[in-house]
Amino acid sequence: xxxxxxxxxxxxxxxxxxxxxxxxxxxxxxxxxxxxxxxxxxxxxxxxxxxxxxxxxxxxxxxxxxxxxxxxxxxxxxxxxxxxxxxxxxxxxxxxxxxxxxxxxxxxxxxxxxxxxxxxxxxxxxxxxxxxxxxxxxxxxxxxxxxxxxxxxxxxxxxxxxxxxxxxxxxxxxxxxxxxxxxxxxxxxxxxxxxxxxxxxxxxxxxxxxxxxxxxxxxxxxxxxxxxxxxxxxxxxxxxxxxxxxxxxxxxxxxxxxxxxxxxxxxxxxxxxxxxxxxxxxxxxxxxxxxxxxxxxxxxxxxxxxxxxxxxxxxxxxxxxxxxxxxxxxxxxxxxxxxxxxxxxxxxxxxxxxxxxxxxxxxxxxxxxxxxxxxxxxxxxxxxxxxxxxxxxxxxxxxxxxxxxxxxxxxxxxxxxxxxxxxxxxxxxxxxxxxxxxxxxxxxxxxxxxxxxxxxxxxxxxxxxxxxxxxxxxxxxxxxxxxxxxxxxxxxxxxxxxxxxxxxxxxxxxxxxxxxxxxxxxxxxxxxxxxxxxxxxxxxxxxxxxxxxxxxxxxxxxxxxxxxxxxxxxxxxxxxxxxxxxxxxxxxxxxxxxxxxxxxxxxxxxxxxxxxxxxxxxxxxxxxxxxxxxxxxxxxxxxxxxxxxxxxxxxxxxxxxxxxxxxxxxxxxxxxxxxxxxxxxxxxxxxxxxxxxxxxxxxxxxxxxxxx
Amino acid sequence: xxxxxxxxxxxxxxxxxxxxxxxxxxxxxxxxxxxxxxxxxxxxxxxxxxxxxxxxxxxxxxxxxxxxxxxxxxxxxxxxxxxxxxxxxxxxxxxxxxxxxxxxxxxxxxxxxxxxxxxxxxxxxxxxxxxxxxxxxxxxxxxxxxxxxxxxxxxxxxxxxxxxxxxxxxxxxxxxxxxxxxxxxxxxxxxxxxxxxxxxxxxxxxxxxxxxxxxxxxxxxxxxxxxxxxxxxxxxxxxxxxxxxxxxxxxxxxxxxxxx
Numbered sequence: 001x002x003x004x005x006x007x008x009x010x011x012x013x014x015x016x017x018x019x020x021x022x023x024x025x026x027x028x029x030x031x032x033x034x035x036x037x038x039x040x041x042x043x044x045x046x047x048x049x050x051x052x053x054x055x056x057x058x059x060x061x062x063x064x065x066x067x068x069x070x071x072x073x074x075x076x077x078x079x080x081x082x083x084x085x086x087x088x089x090x091x092x093x094x095x096x097x098x099x100x101x102x103x104x105x106x107x108x109x110x111x112x113x114x115x116x117x118x119x120x121x122x123x124x125x126x127x128x129x130x131x132x133x134x135x136x137x138x139x140x141x142x143x144x145x146x147x148x149x150x151x152x153x154x155x156x157x158x159x160x161x162x163x164x165x166x167x168x169x170x171x172x173x174x175x176x177x178x179x180x181x182x183x184x185x186x187x188x189x190x191x192x193x194x195x196x197x198x199x200x201x202x203x204x205x206x207x208x209x210x211x212x213x214x215x216x217x218x219x220x221x222x223x224x225x226x227x228x229x230x231x232x233x234x235x236x237x238x239x240x241x242x243x244x245x246x247x248x249x250x251x252x253x254x255x256x257x258x259x260x261x262x263x264x265x266x267x268x269x270x271x272x273x274x275x276x277x278x279x280x281x282x283x284x285x286x287x288x289x290x291x292x293x294x295x296x297x298x299x300x301x302x303x304x305x306x307x308x309x310x311x312x313x314x315x316x317x318x319x320x321x322x323x324x325x326x327x328x329x330x331x332x333x334x335x336x337x338x339x340x341x342x343x344x345x346x347x348x349x350x351x352x353x354x355x356x357x358x359x360x361x362x363x364x365x366x367x368x369x370x371x372x373x374x375x376x377x378x379x380x381x382x383x384x385x386x387x388x389x390x391x392x393x394x395x396x397x398x399x400x401x402x403x404x405x406x407x408x409x410x411x412x413x414x415x416x417x418x419x420x421x422x423x424x425x426x427x428x429x430x431x432x433x434x435x436x437x438x439x440x441x442x443x444x445x446x447x448x449x450x451x452x453x454x455x456x457x458x459x460x461x462x463x464x465x466x467x468x469x470x471x472x473x474x475x476x477x478x479x480x481x482x483x484x485x486x487x488x489x490x491x492x493x494x495x496x497x498x499x500x501x502x503x504x505x506x507x508x509x510x511x512x513x514x515x516x517x518x519x520x521x522x523x524x525x526x527x528x529x530x531x532x533x534x535x536x537x538x539x540x541x542x543x544x545x546x547x548x549x550x551x552x553x554x555x556x557x558x559x560x561x562x563x564x565x566x567x568x569x570x571x572x573x574x575x576x577x578x579x580x581x582x583x584x585x586x587x588x589x590x591x592x593x594x595x596x597x598x599x600x601x602x603x604x605x606x607x608x609x610x611x612x613x614x615x616x617x618x619x620x621x622x623x624x625x626x627x628x629x630x631x632x633x634x635x636x637x638x639x640x641x642x643x644x645x646x647x648x649x650x651x652x653x654x655x656x657x658x659x660x661x662x663x664x665x666x667x668x669x670x671x672x673x674x675x676x677x678x679x680x681x682x683x684x685x686x687x688x689x690x691x692x693x694x695x696x697x698x699x700x701x702x703x704x705x706x707x708x
Numbered sequence: 709x710x711x712x713x714x715x716x717x718x719x720x721x722x723x724x725x726x727x728x729x730x731x732x733x734x735x736x737x738x739x740x741x742x743x744x745x746x747x748x749x750x751x752x753x754x755x756x757x758x759x760x761x762x763x764x765x766x767x768x769x770x771x772x773x774x775x776x777x778x779x780x781x782x783x784x785x786x787x788x789x790x791x792x793x794x795x796x797x798x799x800x801x802x803x804x805x806x807x808x809x810x811x812x813x814x815x816x817x818x819x820x821x822x823x824x825x826x827x828x829x830x831x832x833x834x835x836x837x838x839x840x841x842x843x844x845x846x847x848x849x850x851x852x853x854x855x856x857x858x859x860x861x862x863x864x865x866x867x868x869x870x871x872x873x874x875x876x877x878x879x880x881x882x883x884x885x886x887x888x889x890x891x892x893x894x895x896x897x898x899x900x901x902x903x904x905x906x907x908x909x910x911x912x913x914x915x916x917x918x919x920x921x922x923x924x925x926x927x928x929x930x931x932x933x934x935x936x937x938x939x940x941x942x943x944x945x946x947x948x949x950x951x952x953x954x955x956x957x958x959x960x961x962x963x964x965x966x967x968x
Contacts, residue, residue, distance in 0.1 A: 006816045089718050089884070090751045095816035124813040128823075235713055263710070270710040274890070275882025275909075279823035283711040340711050356712045395714050395890040402890075402906050413844050416798070420830045420875075424809075426802035433799045438845060473895045482901025619721075625750050628720045 006130075008097045009080045011035050013072040016101040016136050028080075035075050035226070037068065061105035062301050063249035067222075069110075070238075070245035072100055073123060073131070075226040077238040094281070097130045103138035110135045115300050122293035127237040128280035159187035159218060162251040163260040164243055166190065167201040169336045169361060170312055173323040174262030175208060177311065179215055180327045187218045187254070189247045191239075193225040199678060200347060204335035211329050222246050240285025244294045244308055252302040259308045261286055264317040265443045267360065268310060272421055273399040286310055288425045314439060316447045317364035325368070333365070333373040344686040344698045345380075347530055347679065353379035354393025359400050366457060367450035384458045385465070387472035388479075397476050404451035412441035419444075455480060516680075518546050519707040527677060534676040541669030543708070544662055548688070548696035550706040555693040558658040600638060607634050659692045666690060717888045722747035726885065730892035735899055737911040741919075744884050745962045752880070752959050756952035760818035763811055764825030765872050766947040768832050771804070772868060773942075775856035780849070797847040801833050820883060821876075828875035835871050866928035873954050874920035877962070878913045885912065919961045923954045 009029035012018050014036050059067065076098055083093030104110055110119070116133065123131045161178055165171045165188040178184040190201065209217050224242070247259040263286035270282040284290050291308050298306045312320045324330045339345065340355040351358045358379060365374045376382040381393060388394035407415060416422050416437050422444075426436050458477060465471050471478055517528040520543070525536045536542065544561045610631045617624050666688070673681040687698040717723040726743045729735065745752060755761060767787065774783035784791050788807040791800055808829055812822040836855050837847045856864065889909065893899045899908060930950055942950075 088715070089723070090748065091820050092751075095819055095822070097816050121810060121813075125809065128816075130813055130816045235711075267710045270712070273712075274714065275879065275886035276714060276884070277712055278820040278879070278883060281713045281820075285710060356710065390891055391716065392714055394893075396712065398890040398893065398902050398905070399886075402902050405902070405906060417834050417844055420827045420834070423798060423801050423830045423834070424805050424826075426798060428795065428799040428802040428806070433802075434796055437798050478895065479893060480902055482895060482903065620746070625720065625722060625747075628722075632720070 006095060006097050007080060007082070007093060008099075009076060010099045011072065011076050011079075011101065013037075013100055013102045014068075014138070016103045016134070018101050019134060022099060022101070022134060035072055035079075037071065059249055059253045062109070063252045065104040065106060065110065066245050066301055067249045068104065069100075069102055069119070069133075070242040071224050072102055073098075074224065074236070074238045074242045076100060077127065077129075077236065078226050078233060080233065082233050082235060091278075091281070094279075095128050095130070097132075099132045099134065101134040101136065103136045105138050107135035107137050115297070118293065118297040118300055122290065122297055123238065123241055125293055126240050126280065126284045126287075126290050129237075159185045159254065160256060161186040161258050161260060162247045162254075162256050163188045164190070164247045164262070165201075165205070165219075166243075167204055167336060168338050168357075169317065169333065169364070170262045170264050170267065170320055172204065172208070172332060172336045173320045174260050174311055175217075176212070176327055176329060176332070177323045178260060179208075179212055179217070181323065185215055186260070187220065187250070187256070189220050189222070189250050191222045191224060191243055191246060193223075199682070200335060200337060200350070204332065207332055207335050208329075211332065220250055237280050237283060237285075240283070240290060241294070243285070244290075248294070248298045248302070248306045248308065251306045252298075252304060255304060257305050257307055259306060260311060261291065261308050262310055262312045264312045264315050264320045264364075265440075266316055266447045267357075268313055269422070269425055269440065269444070271403060271419060271444065273403040274395065288313065288427065292427050314443060316367075316443065316450060317360060318367035318450050319446070321364060321368040321370055325370070330370050330373050333370060334378075344683055346702070349378055349380055351379045352393075353381035353383060354389065354396060356396050356400075359383060359397050363400075363451055363454050366454045383476045385462060385471055385475050385477065387474040388476060394474065394479075398479060401451060401455070401476065401480055404448040407444050407448035408452065412438050412445070415441045415444060515705055516549075516702060517705040517707075518542075518549055519705075520546065527673075527680065529677055529680040529683070532677055532679060534673075536672055536676060539665070539669045539672065541665035541667070542672075544666050544694075545669055545684070545696075546706050546708060548694055549704040550708075552696050552698060552701060552703070555695050557655075557693050558662040558691070559655055561662050561694065562658045603634050603638055607631060607638075610634075655692045659690075662694060663690045666694075715887055716891075717884070720747075727888050727892070730885070730888055730899065731894065731897060733898045735908055737908065737915040740885060741881055741912060741915055741962050742964075744881055745959055748880075748884055749959075752955070755821060755955050757948070758818050758821055758825075758951075759815045760812050760822040760825040761828075761876060761955070762944065762948040762951045763815075764808065764829045765869070765951050766942070766944045767804070767808060768829055768868055768872055769865065769942055769947060771833070772836075772856045772864060775853040776861075780853050791849060793849070795849045797834070797837050797844060797849065797852050800849055800852065801830050804833065805830060824876055824879045824883070827879060828872045831875040832868055832871035836868070862928045862931040865931040866924040866926075869927035869950075869954060870920050870924035873923045873958055874917040876955075877920060877958055878916040881912055881916055882909065885909075916962070920958055922957055922961045926957065927954070 007028045008026065010018070010022065010025070010027045011029070012034045015034065080096055080098070081093065082096055083091065088094070109115060110133070119133070120131045123129070161184045163171065163175050163178055163186040165175060167190070175186060175188060178186045188205065192201075205217060205219055244259070244261055247261060251257065251259045268286040268288065270284065270287065272278070272282060288310075291310060294308050298308065321330070321333070324332060337350055338357045338361040339351040340357045341352045342350060345352070351361065353359075353362070361374070362376075362379060362383065365371055376384075381388070383393070383397045388397055406418075410418060422437065422440050425440055426433060430436065432439075455477075459466070459481070462471060462477060466477060466481065515528075516530070517526070519526045521535075523538045525538065525542045525546075527534050527536065547561055548556060610627050614624060614627055614631075617627075670681055670684060673684070683698065684696075687696055689695045689697065717727050722743075726740060726747055729740050729743055770787055771784060771789075774780050774787070777783050781791050781793065788811075789800075789803050791803055795803070805826060808826050812818070812826055815822055818825070833852070834844055837844060837852055886909070889899075889905050893901060893905050895901075899905045927950070930953070
């Protein structure tokens with residue numbers, strides 16, 4: 001007896017045949033939802049663009065296979081839930097079992113024991129899932145995977161390094177170090193999951209080119225995303241594999257060996273700052289073992305050597321930032337993004353401040369003395385001086401500091417002995433295997449020293465406010481202060497001097513940001529967003545959007561939006577009891593059954609049975625917990641079966657027509673916005689949810705001025 | 709840090725007991741441990757047959773018995789661990805981890821206990837050398853073999869069991885409790901600061917390790933009673949039965965500790 005049955009998913013990709021023996025097994029997700037790249041409206045979009053130039057050629061066959069395999073893995077990963085949106089206390093839904101049937105150019109190669117083992121091993125380590133593959137022959141008439149639009153002029157410069165570029169601090173530092181520090185000629189490879197590339201990412205690359213014009217810095221971007229049903233899981237633990245596969249495929253196709261996949265050592269190790277972070281709950285995208293296993297795979301796949309490496313592995317983030325200081329380009333930091341919750345965020349406040357990536361970034365920037373380029377104002381919360389919200393923000397910040405304290409309490413050997421996860425970072429066959437443990441421990445200790453030094457600095461900076469108790473109780477400084485953390489007097493005195501000097505030198509200016517506005521005129525719409533303005537022709541979709549922008553965070557039924565599309569009803573809510581629509585089936589949330597009146601009565605009866613049983617079961621009975629869980633699930637299902645005001649959700653046919661109409665109209669409007677206001681388009685792409693109910697849910701909240 | 713996924717404790721009655729204990733003026737590790745074990749009972753009972761925990765302990769016992777044989781490298785190679793003569797203890801542990809990782813990936817039904825089993829295995833190996841008074845960094849494979857040989861078979865089995873299951877339950881408790889530990893910190897409360905939470909966490913770990921001594925006591929007895937022979941080469945099925953018994957004993961011990 002063990003945990004609940006594992007979620008098992010079978011995907012037929014690009015119409016691959018599924019062996020009958022496989023099909024007959026029990027699956028939670030199965031071939032009814034195929035993943036395809038070969039159709040115009042296929043479920044998985046796979047497109048490779050470089051941003052300038054012409055078609056260069058095609059990926060070699062195995063490189064194309066690797067890209068497709070990685071793409072389908074990422075799509076499957078997103079499609080199958082793993083309980084991250086629920087309180088899955090035992091994490092029983094976290095690990096899944098996948099079988100992907102994929103047509104490839106060389107099925108015999110991929111099905112051979114060594115490549116198959118290498119592939120499943122690297123995926124298993126990075127995702128915590130179990131993977132199996134059935135490979136079949138890809139039809140020759142299927143379109144090739146072109147390496148498109150790479151400017152031949154830039155390639156005459158003969159790039160010699162691939163750098164995987166996410167737009168974060170570390171990939172920025174690695175790019176600069178490669179170009180300027182080592183005189184390399186990198187080609188950057190990026191991945192995006194939306195049609196448009198984040199403008200900030202493009203802008204950052206342009207900034208690097210402007211700053212260092214000697215090399216054109218060619219860029220290849222992969223647009224890979226899954227269309228159709230909303231993603232069931234956002235943890236994206238396969239993304240590291242996808243990213244590495246893309247870079248390796250480009251390198252192999254261009255005859256390049258080194259592929260830089262850069263993250264500072266602390267991020268790569270991603271140490272378990274909390275006991276709940278078991279396995280890949282702490283991401284492993286650039287973990288040393290991930291790179292080792294990926295290199296084992298590429299050595300088998302490609303005839304020419306392709307080698308993934310992380311040049312920042314032995315550096316903390318603050319140490320990596322010294323690359324920018326050394327090359328006099330620290331101002332580039334402002335254009336980088338680290339936040340794990342960046343979607344929908346303003347370009348002026350691009351970081352939430354509370355996620356693990358933001359916390360590490362904030363400390364690193366302070367430790368590197370580069371705060372003017374990345375001030376607190378660009379973070380949604382200043383963890384040092386603002387109250388840390390319950391949940392992740394408080395947990396992450398406090399665990400981060402606690403781990404630093406723990407690290408400093410141990411010498412190198414004690415640290416390795418107590419942090420067994422470090423032992424998983426070692427490559428036993430590496431030439432430096434004997435010294436690697438000490439080096440890893442030393443890295444963590446330098447990081448811990450930086451954290452404590454930053455705390456000292458911030459204590460000094462806010463000593464007056466602390467003494468006067470002006471800072472909130474639940475800010476990081478006050479939460480740390482209770483433990484009697486040592487404040488170094490000499491450092492305090494020195495920091496008072498440098499704080500004064502810094503205040504004089506600080507050139508960061510607060511700019512006035514006009515509030516976002518949408519106003520309906522005569523046959524036109526006037527929109528202002530993040531300082532950009534546009535006047536657009538009348539579109540029904542813009543009216544629907546305006547209604548949603550006026551009610552952020554609220555679920556609006558598509559049927560109601562359609563009902564309000566007539567100008568005479570634009571401002572009228574539906575009449576109370578406006579249900580000439582019969583009470584019938586409720587709106588189905590994806591994957592959940594409909595609830596008609598009989599279903600509701602059954603659930604209500606079952607709830608009463610459970611409550612009666614709970615009254616008589618002893619408190620220690622093991623039967624209580626599953627009954628409590630079932631009761632909570634019933635409450636949730638009954639809640640979802642009710643619409644606004646407690647009314648049952650309405651007829652599915654009319655809802656479906658309204659859903660389709662609203663979705664088409666809004667998408668039509670978004671196409672218009674993509675050209676005119678790309679920043680707003682990107683924001684809405686992240687913040688909108690369309691369906692039978694529609695929601696505009698920006699994070700952080702944005703208040704629009706809406707004039708209809 | 710890279711991306712992390714953290715969660716909360718459910719609002720059910722049992723888990724609310726754990727959450728409330730963490731907010732109490734005097735936070736008692738034994739009481740928190742007992743409440744956590746009670747709240748997670750269904751899952752912890754189900755661990756009796758967990759293949760990952762069984763495999764981890766089985767591999768540990770087989771590595772120990774390999775050290776008593778004439779050819780340690782050949783014996784561990786048969787277990788899928790390609791050790792080299794000049795391996796240090798840490799590189800050997802890394803090889804063991806590689807082998808275990810492949811096997812444990814076959815059991816997704818173990819959930820987080822796959823990784824917990826792997827961590828417990830590594831920890832037990834590292835501690836085996838540590839108790840011999842050697843530096844972990846400088847120790848060779850030969851010293852690991854010597855550390856394994858230094859005990860009689862039955863006593864060593866009990867000691868290995870203690871190290872392994874202590875780590876399993878330490879990790880288990882923290883897997884749940886840490887979800888609420890940081891957010892239980894309240895100025896003026898029982899856990900008033902990060903330092904208080906850290907000290908509590910260490911106390912909880914000590915409590916789990918101390919409770920796991922029960923596994924050491926009956927482990928040696930079990931070994932003798934089941935006549936597992938002088939070479940200690942125990943089958944996986946037999947280890948599975950011991951693992952189930954050990955987990956049950958430890959779970960009940962943690963429940964008892966709070967009430968005593």
